[in-house]
Amino acid sequence: MKISHILALGVVSASSASPAMADWFFRGTANTWAASALTQVSANTYETCQQFGAGDAGGGPRFKIDRLGDWSENYPAADYQVSANTAYSIAFNSSTKAINATQVASCSAASFSKIFPSLYFRGTPNAWAATPMELVANNTWQLQIHFDGQTNQRFKVDVSGNWSQNYGDTNGDGYLNQAGADISLTGQGDYLLTVNDQTLQYTLQSVACTSNCGAAADTLGAVYDAEGTTFSLWSPDASNVALVLEGVNHAMTKVTSFNGYSEVYQVRVEGDLHLAEYYFTVNGNRVRDPYGKMAVPQSDTNIVMDMARTEPLGGWASVPALNKREDAIIYEVHMRDFTIHPSSGVDAAKRGKYLGMVQAGTKYNGVKTGIDHLKELGVTHVQLLPVYDYATCDGLPDSDPCYNWGYDPRNFNVPEERYSQTPLDYENRAREFKTLVNELHKAGIRVVMDVVYNHTYAKEMFDKISGKYYTPTDLSGTGNSIDADVPMVSRMIQDSLQYWVEEYKIDGFRFDLIGIFSHAEVEKWGAHLNSQFPDRNLLLYGEPWNGYASDPKEGQRVRYGTTRFMAEEHVGVFNGAYREAIKGNNDGTATGFMFNNLSAADSGWAIYDGMRGSPYNSNDGRNGTWFRNYTADPEQSINYISAHDNFGLWDKVYLSLSSNVVQNGSHQIMSLTPPADLAYPKRVVNFGMGQIFTSQGIAFVHAGDEFLRTKTADEQIATASAWNYGQHGGTHNTYNSPDSFNSIKWHNKVNNAPTFNYFRDLISLRKAHAGLRMNTNAEIAQYMALSRPAEFGGQVVTGHITYPSDSHNLFVVYNSGNNVYVNLPTGNWTRVADANGAANAAGLSGTALVEGSAVTVFSQAR
Structure with missing residues (x-):
């Protein structure tokens, strides 16, 4: 039953009676702080009689008078104290808010005023017999009734029990009418009927179950x-x-x-x-x-x-197979960005929505868009930016043009309404998100949720429950970071993770600022999820940093230096050290290895380490909180160049290869002279991502990088002002920038087909060769011989892979400089990938030319 229907049936709740000033309630230790209606005896005077005991855990016997029964307005400011084990007649003046509590011998019915000499309940619960009601206060009659939920259950009240003077509710307004219509109720359970024989107002209030209450809850x-x-x-x-x-x-x-x-x-x-x-x-x-x-x-x-x-229509499809976590290729995307632009080809009503992402058959000028694009690209996982209920951009979908990434949680377990076509149809809102997951599964793609348990939108989310939800020190940079060292808070996060996997078939989680959590707590979450879902190979990974905070518990938090402790639980982190060695900084023009800046890449050594999965070595004297070699298993390294934060890949490359670049302190662009020729910048993009696709660990792609997406306003990348939004935001941080910045424009897939082809080819190569996805650090150490030939001064790094589980040996070369000849391992080789993607040049041996600013891959059949 929906109890909200009661009002239409002629029953008023504690907060829905007619004039607001008539709604006054007693709440105190005498009635365990429930809301008991006062009896109105004059225009401004209300009364009750209460028998007080010794008090409760919070103190001695006391009470308040509460308007509307919801604590929104109550008197006095401090609890009204009374004597223990004593009855009081309590009068309240609603005009002056004065309270007068007079001690009485008892609250027996004999002392109460009344208009009706008696009152009886008659209805379907008692087969229309006459059950006497009790006078409990001046003019106030009560009876607790059990409704069993039968069809057409209803009742009346009868003064003498002989139907000579009976009352129903003809108008459905919560007031009795003599010989009025039967009062209907569709509920089930115990209800307290209260009737005022002076005002003829009545209420029917559900009574809490105290015994034989059905199956016990197993969660909160x-x-x-x-x-x-x-x-x-x-x-x-x-x-x-x-x-x-x-x-x-x-x-x-x-x-x-x-x-x-x-x-x-x-x-x-x-x-x-x-x-x-x-x-x-x-x-x-x-x-x-x-x-x-x-x-x-x-x-x-x-x-x-x-x-x-x-449940999704037609039921759940099977979850796509994932043999080992290193097989994952993650595609990060924002729900709205993916289909909101008309070029997506998605139906107008579905653009930017859950169902738009999985609409099949969409194209732009003959090229595939949407879910068909993902299948063509070959990724194994889609990582969705926050899709739980977040606080900014309030208002129903499309009521305003507001945009946000969603890193401001309001309800951790609720699908965000702005991505639903039916936000007020709660069943369908949940079904739409389940359908999204289900259709991606049917397409062979698993789903990772970006989760933000590290903070809430504001402290008001939880602090009125308990301040224990929040850390004493702000660790997230938002003023409201969550303290998972509190056991019940940690349990809430664990339960939420389990709920998404169980209910929505989610396949993994990307944790925003996982670095504010103690690694021991994260280990508990990982161990629990993997024990509950042992066949799922869930992906668990996050950002091992916090919100630029000084943390008194730094040593126990998730950092590079503590990641190895989470290997058994299969938890990894983003490899920011490898990212910066490859590209340079995130929000400026400083460059790295892919730009042939060897000093930024530690003369190739940081690339050498990243290529082999950044393995931890207990004997390395450089070990520490942020040392780049930290993984106990290659799956712990999430290899990436760009993500939603900071400049996207094409914007970073374009800006770094521009001249006369001037940035302000907020990373906004004041001026720039664009590159004269875009051929080299495009080559740099391929080179950088080629390293991601051929390194040990898990590969990660940000949506649109595969066809040179720019997040400048309306793609005016050559104009400095188009890089900026507001005082501080813009292309480097588009969390609240409009669609003109963020939407994926699918004509770029047509215009930059060579880049897309390169990404697709390298993903296909990675999936075809287990040697690029080895399963343990021990396997990498045994079957991958790395070299940084001294004669090239750090510009060339090579890896010779002889993994037994692969049908081919591989020789991978990263060359950040000019074209050079390298020595091939013994035997005949075929070049299978070069600067343009897939290649097929067989019969190579001895030495081979490898192009500059390129990843070259050779294969050798066994």
Whole structure:
């Protein structure tokens, strides 16, 4: 049942009665801080009688008066203290907010005023018999009733129990009418009926289940079943915890630790609650469910979900095979960027959406776009920039032109509404994202989620639950970094990861700023996921740095120097050291090996190390936090040149080969003289990515690099102003720049076909040769002979690979300088890749010409 339907059926909740000023509630230790309606005895005076005990864990007997029953307005500022084990008649003036608590002998019905001499409940739950209601306060009658959810259940109240004076609700407004219509209810479970015989207002409030409450929850959040939903919240600092379900308050009680959880408050509400709206309150503060599976856009209201109703049409396809993690070739892309431009060929309604990414058969001028492009390129994984519910760009999709990457989490387990075609159809919103994953799987492509557990959009996301969610020192650079050293916070992250794999069939996670976490916690997450999904070969990797913060726990965080401790759990990190050796810096014009700058690449030695997967050597005296050789397994090295951050590959190459470049302190471009000829810059792009595709580890591509995507405004790359957006942003950091900067323009695939062909050919070569994807550091040490010939001064690095699992031996040459001749290993060789991509020059032996600024690959059949 959706309890929000109750109002239409003539039942008012605590927050939905008629005049707002009439909604006043008692909340205190006497009723475990639930919201009990006061009785209105005059225009401004409300009364109740309450029997107080000894108090609760928070202190002695006390209370407040709460307007609307949601803690949004309550009196007095500090709790009103009373004596223990005493009854009080309490009067409240809604005009002056004065409270008068008078001690009385008891709160028995005999002392209460009334208009009706008696009152009876009659309805389907009691076969229309007359069940007496109890006078509990002045003019206030109550009875707890169990509704079993039968068809057409309904009721009335009857003054004498003989139908001579009975009341229903003809108008459905929460007020009784004599001889009025039956009051209908579709709910199931226990409800408290309250009737005021002076105002004729009535309420029906769901009562928390306390025993025989169905299957126990095995996790936090809202655990749904057809008979009811169990709601659980971690609250380590406060015991005043409640659930507000469709406006109805349910007190939550602390439960015994279960399934590794502690300090948990829980309540179960009976009935089919699929799609019911809810939130929690802690000490009267409204808070979202950190485990929520769906959310109302632009709010902290969550939705109860029966996720079984959200499966993709036709059911789940099998997950594409991945024999070993080194086989992965990752393609990073932003959901909106991929299809929002008309050149994508995607249907207008699907552009920038989940279903647009997987629309088959799209083309631009005869070349494949969208998902068919991904298949043609040959990548094995798509890494999606954040697709969980994020806070910026509020408003339903397309209500404004706002753009954001999404690194500002609001609800970790909820698909972002801006990428859905039906954001308010909660079932379909989830189904659309599942369909995206499913269609990519059908295409042979796995899905990696970019997850941002290191911070939230603002502290208000969780701090009203507990300040323990956040680190004392800001580590993320956002002011609200998450403290995963707190066990229940670490467990929340682990549970969220497991949920995405179980529910949405996600195949891996890219962790934003994984460096703010202690490697021991990350190891727990990896060990848990791999034990739960042993056949999935999940990819787990992240950025081993933080937000430029000084960290008192630096030594225990994820860094190059601690990555080897996570090898057994199959966790890797981005190899920024190799990236910078190849290209130079990220946001300026400094260059590296691919530009023939040998000093930046440590005269080729950093390339030598990166080519073999940056293996850790315990005997190397240079070892430390940031030393470039750090992996205990090649899968721990994510090899890349560009990603969403910083200049994209083509923009970096173009800018670095321009002259008269002037940048301000925010990396914006004040002036530049473009390269006179683009042939060499295009060659540099191929050279750099050729190294990525032929190095040990896991290869990574940023969307559009394969056809020289520029993120300058409207692709006006030769104009300095087109590189900038706002005061600080622009091409080097387009996190909030509009589509004119970020959208992928598919005509570039036509215009830069040679670059696309090179990427496709090198990916195909990598997939064809296991020798480029060896499985352990020991195998690399045994079957890869590297050389940095002294006669070339560091400009040439070679690797001779004799991996038994490959049908061919390989000889890979990186040449950053001019054309040179190199000595081939013994035997006959075929050149299979050069500066232009795939090649086929057989019968080579002795020495061979290798072009400058190029990766050349030779193969030798066994």
